[in-house]
Each structure stands twice: as C-alpha cells, then as structure tokens.
Amino acid sequence: MHSLLIIHNSKTRHDTASVSANADHVLRSCGYLIEMATTREEAVSGIREADASILQLPVTEINSWGQLLMAQKTAPILWWCTDETATLSVAACEDNIMVDGILAPSMLAQEIHWSLHFSAKLCFERQQWLKEREQLLSRIEERKWIDMAKGILSKAKHISESEAYELLRKQAMNERKRMVDVATSIVNVYQLLQD
Template identity: 80%
Template sequence: MHSLLVIHNSLTANEPAAGSPGRPDTVLRDCGYLVEVAGTEEEAISRITEADASILNLPITEINHWGMLLMQQKTAPILWWCTDETATLSVTACEDNIMVDGLLAPSMHPQEIHWSLHFSAKQCFERQQWMKEREQLLSRLEERKWIDMAKGILSKVKNISESEAYDLLRKQAMNERKRMVDVATSIVKVYQLLQDQT
C-alpha cells in the first residue's frame, strides 16, 4: 500500500491548520505515503482509482455514505481518521453498521500506521469475500423458494408427492436445457396467472 486518498469536509478541512502535524495528509506523507486530498464527491471519485486506500477525516455519521460511494468506484480499504473533531458524537453513533476497515489517529507512530493499513487491507478483502458469499447464499435461497413453490403446485395439480414433483421439475429442466429454477419460476408464474383469471 503506497498511495492514499484523504477525504475531508468543510468542517475538518482546516482542523488543524494546513501543514500542521495533526493533519492526516501531513502525518501520512511523513510516513512515506503518496497522499491525495479530496473535499468533494467529484474529487474523490476522480482520485480513488489511483489510491490503495481511503482515509475518511469525517464525522462518524458521514462514513457510511462515503464508504458506499467509494466502494462503488473501487474495492479498497476505508479507514477512519479518529480525532476530537471527528469523534464528537455519542457512542450510539457507533452502533450502526459502520463501513470501515480500520482506524488511524494523529497520535499513532509510523509503524502503527503501517500495520493498521496492512490489517485494514486484509479486513477489506475479507469483507468483500463475505459480501459475495452472502449474495450467493441469498440467491440460492431465492432459487430454493421458487423450486419449493413449484413443487407444491405440481403436487397439488398432479396429485403426486413432493419428491415426485421435484423429479418432474428436474426432468423438465433437463429436457428444456434450462436451469431448474427457471422452469420452477415459469410454473409458479403461469399458475398464479391462471389463479388470477379464475
């Protein structure tokens, strides 16, 4: 990880004063990183493609908005720059599902910053893997729902058991060279259409 994008808003842009030791861009440059700064969504979108990670120098309430915006552009770690200015809210703000992979603070030593960035990269890619697995699982559950509804319809209409209905569905899918869920969806939709007409 070498290039970082620091994002701030109008409240945190000048806190502390430009060039002073507590600013994230100053601290990170002193640690040897290439740092770009963005204060608007347009600037962030145009600069995120070159960054290895994003540092959000923002109040905790703005993190999820920015996290989603950045993740739509590029999969990269998102870290929160935690200071007195960005952490002024109560603990209840932290109870939401905050989209950050790590924390950084002006009091951290260079080695702590490097390790935090390293672990945040690992956390980011684990989160992405978990999200993909979650989407796949939800898709399978949705497919299972359509297949179960079609089995129920076939059992009722043809007066057969659910296992026989499942075999019938599978055979029909093979004959039509379609996925089983597609055949099941067609059966359910046609049945519902017929029910609505009667």
C-alpha cells in the same frame, strides 16, 4: 500499499496548531503518496488510483462516503480519529459503521503501516462475505420457487413432492434450462390461471 486518498471536510479547520494532527502531514511523513479530496467528484476521481481511503470526517459522515467509495472500487476505508472528528458521543456511532480500521495522529509509522495492512485484509474479507451472502440469498430465493413449483405439481398431478422434483429436473434437462427457470414458469402460469 503506497497511495492513499484522504477525504476531509472543507469546513475542517487547518490552523498551524493542528497541522501535525492532519492525516496529510502524518501519512506523508510515513512515506505514503497522498491525494486529497473535499468533494464527492474529487473522491470518485481520486479513488481510482488509491490503495486505500482515509476519512478525516466526523463519524456521522462515514457511511455515506464509504458507500460512494465502495461503489467505485474495493479498497480499505479507514477513519482518521482526532479530537476534531470524534466530537460526538458514542451514541452517534452506529453498529454498522463502514470502516476497516482507525488511524490516529499519535500513532507511530510502524503502527500506521500495520493498521493499513490489517485494514486491507479486513476489507477484502468483508467483500468476500458480502458476495457469499448474495449467493446464499439467491439460492434461498431459487429454493422458494422450486418448492412452490413442487407443491403445484404434486397437487395438480397427485404425485409426491419427490416425484414432482424429479419431474421438474427432467423438464429442466429436456428444455436445457435451469431448474429455477422451469419452476418460475410453472408458478407464474399457475398464478395466471388462478386469477
């Protein structure tokens, strides 16, 4: 991981006393290439080349920025936690804040490197879990259609549900369609006839 996109609020003060606490200053001194963004357009453009993004923002702004960034590219998102960005109480933190890690100006270079490394791992695991979740929800939805079609067939043809399942399976093979597509057609026709 070499290139980082730092997103900061243009209203954030950058006086000389806080320069050493700025993510830009600290991360450059650790050897990272830094791109800065203050607007959504700059962030969308900058994330394409970045290996990770650092949000130097109040905790309440993390999720909206995180969603924007993840829509563009799967890359770790870390929060730059300072006195300035952590001014809110713990109550302001939601349970589902979209960050893969937290960095602070007091961290040593080695700590920053390891934090970025583990954040990348967490980011890609989170993406895998989201994909698996989508697949499971899709299978559940397909199962609902198949179960409804089995119920309709068993009632209409006076057969058991296992026989209705076999009938569905054979029909799907004959039509060279997925079972869920045949089941959806049966349910839709049945509902049309009921109306």
